[in-house]
Amino acid sequence: MEQQLSFEKAMAELEKIVAKLEKGNLSLEQSLELYEKGTKLSAICHEKLQSAQLKIEEITKQEENSGGEQ
Numbered sequence: 237m238e239q240q241l242s243f244e245k246a247m248a249e250l251e252k253i254v255a256k257l258e259k260g261n262l263s264l265e266q267s268l269e270l271y272e273k274g275t276k277l278s279a280i281c282h283e284k285l286q287s288a289q290l291k292i293e294e295i296t297k298q299e300e301n302s303g304g305e306q
Contacts, residue, residue: 241277243284250277 253274257267
């Protein structure tokens, strides 16, 4: 799984996997394979969201420390 996937691409791929799994017409092996891929994509999305949250917190702290002056 490529770590360089954008959040949007990883999420879109994850949504496709969920849709396939929800249909329930896959073999156990196929389901497990998709589940594994889905968990990796989920981890990528989570990591990217955490990174974005940390950046927002950093920017907010910088703004607070500068008194909001520009």
